[in-house]
Amino acid sequence: MNALLVVAGAALGAPLRYLADRAAQARFGGGFPWGTFGVNVAGSVLLGFLAGLPAGEQFGAFAGAGFCGALTTYSTFGHETFRLLEDGLRGRALLYAAGSVAAGLAGAALGFGLGLLVGGPLQP
Template identity: 65%
Template sequence: MNVLLVAAGAALGAPLRYLTDRAVQGMHDAAFPFGTFVVNVAGSALLGFLVALPAGDGAMAFLGSGFCGALSTYSTFGYETLRLIQNGARLLAAVNVAAGVAAGLAAAGCGALLARLVTG
């Protein structure tokens, strides 16, 4: 049953990631992958929030593994970082890695803190 919940969550998260990524990237005429950065930080914040809530296995399968797993994208992060390096934008690649990891961790922490504040 959990595998179906993961698949259903991913079916919602993946198109949202794609649409958000394209919309955000379309607002910037830059080599930096702003779209992937935004979806990864948002996914980290939401997952941090969810993990701090008392939720059952089904909810975590659907929202955590499925939706957040498909919303955020480590593979695209890696690909875009490699592409920056190949295009000679090594500084942007380093900024992408450092900012992506730091912002993702901070967002997860803020999400968890928000969940604790909301649930008392």
């Protein structure tokens, strides 16, 4: 059952990632991977939030592993960083890589804190 919930969540997250990336490229151009950066940070906030809630295993499979897992993308992040380096944009590549990690960690911490506020203290 949980595997089907992961598939259902991924069926929502993957197209949203694609659409967010297309929208970011249309708005800001292709000089910086804003779409991937945005979905990775948003997914980190959401997954942190879910981790702070007393959510059940099935909801975690759907929303965490499925939706957030398909929304965010480490492989595209790696590819885009490498492309920036190939294009000789070392400073932009460094900013993207360091900014993505820092914003993702900060987003996860913020989301976790918000989840605790909404869901109450964690149960042992």
